[in-house]
Structures are given as structure tokens and as C-alpha cells.
Amino acid sequence: ADDMRASHDILAAEDERAQVRQDPPSELEDAWPDESLSIPLAQPALQSRADECLRKRPRQPGIYFLGERREQDERAEPMPWLAALVCSSAFDLALHDAYGELLRRPTYETYGPEFMSHDLSAYLTPADGAGVSFKGRYPADYLVFPRPKALRAWHLTGGLDPLDESELTGAEPDDGYPVLLSDWIERDGLKCLKVKLRGNDAEWDYERLVKVGRIALSHQAEWLSADFNCTVTEPTYVNSILDRLLIEEPRVYGMILYVEQPFPYDLEANQIDVHSVSARKPLFMDESAHDWQLVRLGRTLGWSGVALKTCKTQTGALLTLCWAKAHGMTLMVQDLTNPMLAQVPHVLLAAHAGTIMGVETNSMQFYPDASLVEAAVHPGLYRRRNGQVDLSTIQGPGFGYQIHRIERALPEPEAEFGE
Incomplete structure (x- = not known):
């Protein structure tokens, strides 16, 4: 996408x-x-x-x-x-x-009764017994106005990414961009690090979180998220790692803002009770959250948050956002490595959603030069500075691409x- x-x-x-x-x-x-x-x-x-x-x-x-x-x-x-x-x-x-x-x-000013033919009750059904009604409610009722001018940027720390010099193989690219995690933190002023884990090797996952956490602490980064990559089948796997961190590495444990999608993405086929995990840390649906109906199912199983993505459609993201907020769930906006124009609606969704913290954005890690043309008009969107992306150049009607200025x-x- x-x-x-x-x-x-x-x-x-x-x-x-x-x-x-x-x-x-x-x-x-x-x-x-x-x-x-x-x-x-x-x-x-x-x-x-x-x-x-x-x-x-x-x-x-x-x-x-x-x-x-x-x-x-x-x-x-x-x-x-x-x-x-x-x-x-x-x-x-x-x-x-x-x-x-x-x-x-x-575009975000068009999501109210003045410009919409139907309220949200035409599209959404509340959870039984939730005391929620969508009659007379519109997406604008669940959005943040005015939007923030900047957002905290989450950096993706992949499972194969070298964390320090001992992990270098000699095959790393020599393209002028950082390779080591500490270099990324220093260059971009990063404060938020997403940590990709295996989900089938508890010792490796624990050590990875500890190592990333210690690097973060030594370079003034503040927050971590743990992404177990849909491979966990038992809540005790996640719980044991979190409990061990709390005892042995309490500062690292405290830095973990939320846990992302440990369990298989097919929620209907894998209806695992996850209340014990969300009792420890906010637990976010990502791959499972294709639409608001699946989020409704996830809420009954104990999931407490939802990660939105524009690659699953703007319409679907808005409907999921409204349903989740109405039912007290926390939001995040996750990246599918959005380059070029795709970055603009991606960060706008995060800005208007009111996320748990900022936005995940990593196209500048994987193909930074792909967006050089757009960066000439929106420099703050394609390079993270002081740990943030800057939305101030997104102006005008629609999504504010300023597409006629982009060559x-x-x-x-x-x-x-x-x-």
C-alpha cells in the first residue's frame, strides 16, 4: 500500500x-x-x-x-x-x-453534519451494554481540533538491525545514513523506539528489550513499544517477559508504553483471552484491526487499544477510530513505511486521532531518498528532527498536499x- x-x-x-x-x-x-x-x-x-x-x-x-x-x-x-x-x-x-x-x-473539516449525509449510526453498532450511541454523532466529534503542529516520531528497531558495533557484519550500506541505533537516536533526537521481537524465543526477546532499553537510557530516549509480531499463542509468554523486566530491569519495564499485537492476526480463528496482558500494559491490536467489527471482538477478549493505518483505507480508519474512542479504547497510528504523498494522510490521521503518543514513521529509515521531491515542499515530514515530524507545511484544502508545488x-x- x-x-x-x-x-x-x-x-x-x-x-x-x-x-x-x-x-x-x-x-x-x-x-x-x-x-x-x-x-x-x-x-x-x-x-x-x-x-x-x-x-x-x-x-x-x-x-x-x-x-x-x-x-x-x-x-x-x-x-x-x-x-x-x-x-x-x-x-x-x-x-x-x-x-x-x-x-x-x-478534508478533516468535512467530517461533520454540514458535509455528511448520515451520522455514524448508519455505519457503526455499539457493543452490547456499553451505554454508547452513535445517533447524532459524526467523525468530527471524536477528532482532535486544532491538530498539533508536530508529533513525536517512533523509530522502528528491527530484529536484524545492529544495535552496537559488536553486531556489525561488514555488509551494512555505506550511504551516509545511520546504521547503529545510537547513531539514529543522536542524529534524529529520537525519544520513542519500537522494538521488533520474535515471539517464539522468550530469552532472545527479553535480552533484546533490555539491550535496546539500556541504549535508549544512555542516549536520553524515553519510550519503548514491544512488537511481538503475531507469533505468540499463549498470554503467559508475554506476561513472563513483562514480569521479569519489572523485577530485574524496572526502568526498562517503565519505559514500555504499550505492547503491540503479540497474537495471531486472524482474531476470529484465535479468540485468545488477553485480559492478563492488558492488565500489565496497554495492549494494541494492529494486524487484527482490519475494521471496527474486529475491534469490537477484540475488546471482549481484553485488547485495550487499536493501531490505525491508512493503507486499510481512510474510511475504515475513521470508523474504527470513532468506535474505539466511543468505547474508551486508546489509539495509535502505525506505519507501513509510507513514502512520498502517502506520508501526508498518514501523519494527519495521527494528528487528528489523539494517539497514545505521536506516530510511527520509518520511511526515512528504509528508503529516505524516495521522498526527496516531496521533502522539498514538506521538509519536516521526511526527516525526524528533535524526535518529531513537523506538520506545519500541510496547508490548504483536501489533505494539504500542495501537490502542484511537488515536482x-x-x-x-x-x-x-x-x-
Whole structure:
């Protein structure tokens, strides 16, 4: 979803023309996690679904259209819900952006009764016994205004990333960017570190958290999150690591702000009671949180927070945000390594959501030069400074891309709408 790009031209309120340009998603393994289906077989199906979104989308809320079309799909290998969301996400973002452009308003100012035909009760159902009603409520009621001008930036510490010189192999890139964790912290002034763990090797996971925590403490970083990567099957695995940290490394334990998705992403097939984990630390759904219905199920199992992603559609992220906030759940906005224009709606979602802390943003770690053209207009979005990303250049209608100032050569439109 990171590499799918969409742009639009709005000529006038009475004469709307949208141009959509797309590239195929690069994270096919995540969108379609079926070992029996190779990428060459999956990609045509994903491309076909994206084309269908572009050319045949009816005048109805896209979340309904997407679900109905998936149910009607007669492919031998049904498309996973996540893959369908990824295919729709670029077009969905373009629609939200175009609506703001049409109204000459920032998109986040269009999520109230003045510009929406239905309240949230048309889309959301409260949990039984929660005392929540969505009648007369709109997304704007759950968003943060005014948005913050800057956000704390979370750095991704991968399982294979060298933490210190003893872990260097000699195969590291020599491209002028940091390699060691301490160098990243010093250069970007990082305060928040996400730690990727294995989830099937408790001793390795414990030692990794301790080592990252000690590096963080020695370089004035303040917060950690623990991502167990969907591989844990028993809550006791996570609990034992947290309990050991509390006793042996209390400062590192105290730095852990939340725990992310330890358990398998297919929540319906793996309905594990996780209340014991969320009693220790906030426990966030990520890969499991495809839509608000799954979040509703997760809440009954003990999950206390939700990670939102624009690659699962802006529409879906907003609906999940509203449902979760109404039911007292905490929010985070996670990255799928969003480069170029994708970074803008990503950080805007975090700014208006009111997250537990800041936003995860890591495209500057993995392909920093990919966004040099956009960085000329939005320098604070593509380089973390003082541990933050700066949103001050996001201005104007729609998502505030200022796309006509960005000298990005895009391919020809896949489809055009209007005259």
C-alpha cells in the first residue's frame, strides 16, 4: 500500500474531474498471507480489484461496495479482506482528498453534519451494554481540533538491525545514513523506539528489550513499544517477559508504553483471552484491526487499544477510530513505511486521532531518498528532527498536499471521471 499513489484534479464544484494514478502494492505478503499463493498469482488479482475500484465504483459508501464485491467474488482463491482494503486504499484516500478540494476545505473539516449525509449510526453498532450511541454523532466529534503542529516520531528497531558495533557484519550500506541505533537516536533526537521481537524465543526477546532499553537510557530516549509480531499463542509468554523486566530491569519495564499485537492476526480463528496482558500494559491490536467489527471482538477478549493505518483505507480508519474512542479504547497510528504523498494522510490521521503518543514513521529509515521531491515542499515530514515530524507545511484544502508545488513525475492516469 505504501507505493500506491493517487492524485486528482478538481476543476470546479459543478465540474469535478478526478485523475487516479496507481502502482501495485509492494507488501503483497502482508496483504495476502497465503503460502499456497505466489506473488505472480496474487498480483493480477490485486491489480484487477484496484482497477474495479477505479472504473466501477458506484455512488455509495465505499466500505459497503468493497464488502459486497468481495462476497460476489468467484475466484478459486478468495481475496482476503486485508488485500481488498489495500487495493481500495489509494482510491479511497483520493476521494477524501477530492471532497475537501471540491469544498475548498481541509478534508478533516468535512467530517461533520454540514458535509455528511448520515451520522455514524448508519455505519457503526455499539457493543452490547456499553451505554454508547452513535445517533447524532459524526467523525468530527471524536477528532482532535486544532491538530498539533508536530508529533513525536517512533523509530522502528528491527530484529536484524545492529544495535552496537559488536553486531556489525561488514555488509551494512555505506550511504551516509545511520546504521547503529545510537547513531539514529543522536542524529534524529529520537525519544520513542519500537522494538521488533520474535515471539517464539522468550530469552532472545527479553535480552533484546533490555539491550535496546539500556541504549535508549544512555542516549536520553524515553519510550519503548514491544512488537511481538503475531507469533505468540499463549498470554503467559508475554506476561513472563513483562514480569521479569519489572523485577530485574524496572526502568526498562517503565519505559514500555504499550505492547503491540503479540497474537495471531486472524482474531476470529484465535479468540485468545488477553485480559492478563492488558492488565500489565496497554495492549494494541494492529494486524487484527482490519475494521471496527474486529475491534469490537477484540475488546471482549481484553485488547485495550487499536493501531490505525491508512493503507486499510481512510474510511475504515475513521470508523474504527470513532468506535474505539466511543468505547474508551486508546489509539495509535502505525506505519507501513509510507513514502512520498502517502506520508501526508498518514501523519494527519495521527494528528487528528489523539494517539497514545505521536506516530510511527520509518520511511526515512528504509528508503529516505524516495521522498526527496516531496521533502522539498514538506521538509519536516521526511526527516525526524528533535524526535518529531513537523506538520506545519500541510496547508490548504483536501489533505494539504500542495501537490502542484511537488515536482513528482507521475505515470498517466489509470482512469478519469467527469468531463
